[in-house]
Amino acid sequence: MVTATSNQPASSWSFAELSPAETQYLTHGYHRYPAKFIPQLVRQLVEEYSMPGDRICDPFGGCGTTLVEAKLANRLSFGYDINPVAVMITRTKITAIYPEALSKRSAYWKDELEKSAHVTEEISLPPNSDRLLYWFGETNLKRLIQIKSILNKETDPAIRRFFFCCLSHVLKNCSYWLTTSTKPQKDREKIPESPDNAFVSHLSRMIRRNAEFYEEIQKFKPDEPPAFMYKADAQHLPVPANCVDLVVTSPPYSTSYEYPDIHQLTALLFGFCETLRDFREGFIGCKTGDLHRDEDLTDSKASKAIARLRIADARLGDAINSYFVDMNHVYSEMYRVLRKGKRACIVIGDTELRGVQIPNAEVAIHQMRKVGFVLEKKIQRPVPGRVLAPYRDKHNGRFTSAGNSEAKKIYSHEYILILRKK
Ligand SMILES: C[S@@+](CC[C@H](N)C(=O)[O-])C[C@H]1O[C@@H](n2cnc3c(N)ncnc32)[C@H](O)[C@@H]1O
Incomplete structure (x- = not known):
């Protein structure tokens, strides 16, 4: 049983008073990303548990919330993610570009895009574009390929990446992907946005945010706190x-x-992978790929949940087993890289699959203690429904809407675990 608790009221970690816009300041609104951190929560952890100049690491860096906040708080930071899309987004978000240079190059390329708009039919589709055609249709796909190849001629790597991040963000709007869904679901009724309009309007927003971020970073000059993001497991x-x-x-x-x-x-449009199958390699928590691990879990709670799940669905049981085995390796890595006496802050929620409770937080605590961590605090944090959908699909456990007849409300809080390396 966990006995350590926070002295701070859980409500001070909920950030329920923040509007969605208030969590999208500076570069945080560049690109949507599922389950991204509330930046204010990260800032509170960074300020409470580190000093200016310290080194902060996020091994599941995602779209870089930790790195942006570490930089703004004058800490050195490095993040990792297996997902090349996350790496591209994060590198864009941590790079403040000189605003005048960015405006000039944007105006130039907007002009070039306009000039090219009438020659889309000359674009030939790459081999194996079936999946892209399925999502975009021929007209939008050809134009997107053309826009990408024009922007690729930008010679400044930071500005080129800025344009690519912008284009990546608008892809969903320009496709038949069901707007409200995080699952690959086609909406045959949808009228996809024109790539030019979507790109140009998001670009203006990003240019404004870059200028604000640049301004903010000036206070550290000439020693801007460095931040690095790499693709790694x-x-x-x-x-x-x-x-x-x-x-x-x-x-x-x-x-x-x-x-x-x-x-x-x-991933497909930017050629980060040949096929979706390749792209799935190495992601922790995915239900596909090799789910067999030759390791036993020592945690009885994890083992019980897996055994119950295996009765309902053997493959799902294997998926959860692989998840916990992989996370065990991650916690060992965290222990190895941390300095003695320093802390890991893990934000984690429990899940339910096929009626079986998956006690992620308890399993994390057990696994982290086994590698040598000491639990200092377990903060239960209410999650406002508008931040994270509280509804899960009863069968596959994924986030869903209240309207889904298979929906079950199970997600109203998560945990912040604070553990110290002995
Ligand atoms: C909950 S998200 C992190 C979101 C992040 N906190 C943010 O604010 O953007 C979890 C991340 O883990 C990444 N991930 C999955 N398997 C991984 C692995 N083996 N190594 C590193 N990252 C992985 C996913 O790509 C995803 O970006």
């Missing part, structure tokens, strides 16, 4: 031992979001 961090002052992260949840499915539009 959190089970094997390319980081030397004993050099991190604070880990702030939220792990992927077992079978809640299928990130490779969600980011397939960007």
Whole structure:
């Protein structure tokens, strides 16, 4: 049983008073990303558990919320993610571009795009574009390929990445992907937006945000706090031992979001992978791929949940078993890279699958204690419904809407676990 609790009221960690716009300030609104952190929550953890100049690491970096907030708080940071789309978004979000240069290059390329608009029919589709055609239709797909190849001629890598991040964000709007869904679901009634309009209007928003971010970063000049983002598996961090002052992260949840499915539009259009099958490699918490791990879990709560799930659905049981085995490796890595006496802050929620409770937080505590961590606090944090859908599909455990007849309300809180390396 967990006895350590926070002295702080849980409500002070809920950030329920914030409007969605208030969580999208500076570069945070560049790109949608499922289950991203509330930036204010990260800032509170960073300020409470580290000092200016400290090294912060996020092994599941996602779209870079931790890195942006670490930079704004004058900490050095490095993030990792297996998802190349996450790496592209994060690198864009942590890079403040000189606003005048960005405006000039944007005006130039907007002109070039306008000039090219009438020659789309000359664009030939790459081999194996069936899936892209399925999502975009021929007209939008050809134009998107053309826009990408024009923007690819930008010679400044930071500005080119800025344009690509913008284009990636609008892909869903320009496709038949059901607007309200994080699952790959086609909406045959949808009228996809024109790539030009969608790109140009999001670009203006991003340019304004970059200028604000640039301004904010000026206060640190000439020593802007560095931030680095790389593609890597959190089970094997390319980081030397004993050099991190604070880990702030939220792990992927077992079978809640299928990130490779969600980011397939960007991954396929930008050529981050040949096929969706390749793209799924290495993601923790995915239900596909090799789900067999030759390791036993020592936690009875985890083992019981897996045994019950295996009765209902053997493959789902294997998926959860693989998830916990993989997360065990991640916690060992966190322990290795942290300096003695330093902390890991893990934001994690429980799930339910096929009527079986999956006690992610308790299993995380058990696994982290086994590798040598000491639990300092377990903060139960209410999650406002508008931030994270509280409804889950009864069968597959994924987030869903209240309108789904298979929906079950189970998600009204999550945990912030604070553990210290002995
Ligand atoms: C809950 S999200 C993190 C979101 C992040 N806190 C943010 O604010 O954007 C979990 C992330 O874990 C990543 N992930 C899944 N498997 C991974 C692995 N083996 N190594 C590193 N990252 C992985 C996913 O791509 C996803 O970005």
